[in-house]
Amino acid sequence: QGQLVESGGGSVQAGGSLTLSCAASGYMNKRVLAWFRQVPGQAREREGVAAVEIDGTTRYADSVQGRFAIIKDSAKNTLELRIGSLKVEDAGMYYCAAGPYDQELGKYWHSAAEYAFWGQGTQFTVSS
Secondary structure (H helix, E strand, C coil), X not given: CCCCEEECCEEEECCCCEEEEEECCCCCCCXXXXXXXXXXXXXXXXXXXXXXXXXXXXXXXXXXCCCEEEEEECCCCEEEEEECCCCHHHXXXXXXXXXXXXXXXXXXXXXXXXXXXXXXXXXXXXXX
16 A cells, blocks of 8 residues: 655745645556645644546535646656645645545545545745
């Protein structure tokens, strides 16, 4: 089995941009790949922000539509999350996740319970 390793977190200013990267060797083929966010210290579970289905369909949470872009690069075995027009509420711990083999998730893409494989996360803060 492969590994999911996130990078790219840090401190950024509101209105700026940021790219998170996930090294996803072993998970690039025939799996839904997604990014989830969790706010440290809050009981709320991880929420899906973006996903790319096996057929290439991309999905986004309403709150990030138009500002986030999920990019799957099979040649580099990476999954990126490009974030623009950063808002304070975008901050948190971001996790890369892989779904079950050869199964599209459709409307369930945003449910953490559908993903069995997770990275350790990368965190960023946004200052106003």
